[in-house]
Amino acid sequence: MQLLEERIRKDGIIKEGNVLKVDRFLNHQMDIHLFEEIGKEFYRRFSDAGVNKILTIEASGIGIACITAQYFDVPVVFAKKNQTKNIAGDVFTTQVESYTHGRIYDIIVSKEFLSPNDRVLLIDDFLANGRALEGLAALVESSGATLVGAGIVIEKGFQPGGDELRKKGIHLESLAIVESMDEKTGTITFREQ
């Protein structure tokens, strides 16, 4: 998605340790016009998949998922990290290892909101090692719902998550795939799509 790649080149900041900061427009400050274009593009790529629910994970996936849901005309469910007082016992849960935070946490969805009748599209802002997306896919599988695919805004193509998920047969669509980036020159190379 050219608009997105241009925006990453313009406003993305490459930091030590293969970190790509996009908090000017994606996951701290959020450019809602860009989100609308992202939502339209996800709809273009998954419009014939019969999606009736979007599943994402807190926190930074929620905004993109909500704007995208307007084009699909479906509700959004977000998986919560860790158990909170307000979630009752009847939940689907799995463990996820966070690359960014270096720890393991539980993700949780109430059983009320995923069922065998659902055709679920996963949406998230980033894909690197793919642990969060694998966790979401596991929750969908536990529920008996159908996983129709996953829409990712930025995939780090030099980390293994995307290719692993594709090998498992998940229909994965990443709007920008970073093939490599150079902290010193500030250069970002995207995979041709």
Place this chain on the structure above:
Amino acid sequence: MQLLEERIRKDGIIKEGNVLKVDRFLNHQMDIHLFEEIGKEFYRRFSDAGVNKILTIEASGIGIACITAQYFDVPVVFAKKNQTKNIAGDVFTTQVESYTHGRIYDIIVSKEFLSPNDRVLLIDDFLANGRALEGLAALVESSGATLVGAGIVIEKGFQPGGDELRKKGIHLESLAIVESMDEKTGTITFREQ
């Protein structure tokens, strides 16, 4: 807002300890059509305030803030809970006591995204004791930006947060104010507005 009050009566669940669960449509599963009506109503109430930025807090405020931002045509910034590796040192921060989770946490906004030129509308899903909203207001004050007001979806009118914030002169608009609720009968009484 009548549509919202009807939805709370229909799908809200009253639990022990004055907990109102609205996770069927507001803060776990999210009804995007309802969010659009909420966004339009916030716009109606704050359209002449010159808002150029919406500030919310992860996680459940983000979806409402993003849909609402479409009507104001402004970006959204969400305050993060706790420091993460991807946020650099230059941040506004304050401490918030969580009623739901019974602990104190830091909320953080990068200094890049709040400045004296900003006219900020706070958006959140719930207001009870008001600590999160107070924290957001403190971040806005630290930045020198102007706080034009706060839009809340559901205020628990029997808890002190809303009245305290109004006394401080904050222009607070709550779309539904729960005056009382009865766990045994399932009855909810809303404040006349």
